[in-house]
Amino acid sequence: MTFNKRAALRLLAATAAWAALAAFGQGDYPSKPVQVVVAYPAGGGTDILARIVTRELDKAFGQSFIVINKPGASGVIGTAMVARAAPDGYTLLIDTGNVTLRPAIEPATPFKPKDFTPVALLTETPVALAVNASVPVTSVAELVAYSHANPGKINYASTGPGSPQNLVTELMKIKAGVDWQEIPYQGGGPALNDLNAGRVQLMFSNPVTLMPYANTHRLKVLAVTSRERLPALESVPTMAESGQPELDIGFWNGVVAPAGTPAPIVARLSDALLKIMKLPEVRAALLRQGSVLMPLGPEPFAHYMAEDTARWERVAKTIRYKPLQ
Incomplete structure (x- = not known):
């Protein structure tokens, strides 16, 4: 390949990258309603958290963030659905730690932590x-x-x-x-x-x-x-x-997106969620739910998820848990 051809390809790639950033990074996202999946029935703790957060996301973005309840198989069905969704920022999951817990104890679980992009950790819920x-x-x-x-x-x-x-x-x-x-x-x-x-x-x-x-x-x-x-x-x-x-055990509650979701979209969502977690009325509502506030952005949340996966692997080994699948 000649120098000119290599330079042209590099220029083309750079142009495409800047176009993607321009499309996703500024005011274009979200340009339509966003689905926020809860893998449990309405009325539970995760559902309550999702409705508190999405109400504030509606205000922050001027667009609808719609809670979609997809219960079944202890949260596996809804979680797997998000893992397979298009990584465009229009399908999110508010999770209770299933993303890390289930694959750690059930190797045949139809998703892995790597199938998701961490957006923001919000709370831990102890028992x-x-x-x-x-x-x-x-x-x-x-x-x-x-x-x-x-x-x-x-x-x-x-x-x-x-x-x-x-x-x-x-x-x-x-x-x-x-x-x-x-x-x-x-x-x-x-x-x-x-x-x-x-x-x-x-x-x-x-x-x-x-x-x-x-x-x-x-x-x-x-x-x-x-x-x-x-x-x-x-x-x-x-x-x-x-x-x-x-x-000393808690079950995390946070927002994740399908793997491959563009970084500018993840950054916009994370910034908005971390600001929401500072609102006095949101903090008070979550504390009343018995939650421990733990707001973290994408990178520290990714480290947290890795540690949580390792923790449940240790628990499964300690109790000699026998996988069901």
Whole structure:
């Protein structure tokens, strides 16, 4: 190839790159409504977060950001749909950590972290350990001692193998040396109902969903898995304070796009989301949901996702998790 031909090709490539930046980087995006997929039913914690955030994105961009609920297979269906979507910025996913958790424990999951571009980490959601009021304990230490003295008397609720409740509880079983039996349910609502009724004795769940029951003294919330106490549950100690430092576990909530989404679009979205996370009304709403605010841009979010994948791989190995697929 002659020098002139190589120079012409370089010029052509540079022109195309600048054209792409001009198209995607300024006021042209978004020029139509943006789909924001939630891989869970309406009304849950992720859905609430998505609606808080998209309301502010509407204002920031003067364009509609529409929440699309695509539940099924513990979030796999909606997440896989976004992995296969066109990388043009018009399909986004607000995720609860499925992007990193599922492939780490289920190698046959139809997506991998590399199938997504990190846009912005928003929050972490810890889980809280609750027992039915009939269990004669008031702390994690007492629960562990009671479990040792009464083997086989504690059943715990989960939404099935590989669910957050299953993974966290099985990890605690190993760390605390206790013998609890799993009772799987089709969803968190039925599981919580049976915990409240005393048909199961123990459950890890979103702190906010537990509060109405705890306030009526039908449940006792013993600890949260966050690094620090939650403003919504200031009287409840952390797992570390309760003698279980290995149970410092949160499930991230953030925005990702299909891999290959142009960097200028990712930057525009990330900047807008990080500004939204500074709004007092947004911060207050998320804290009321029991969330830990953790706003991060694309690069630190990518590092976070890599660390989270490695963490769940370690958890799966520790609890000897057997993949379902």
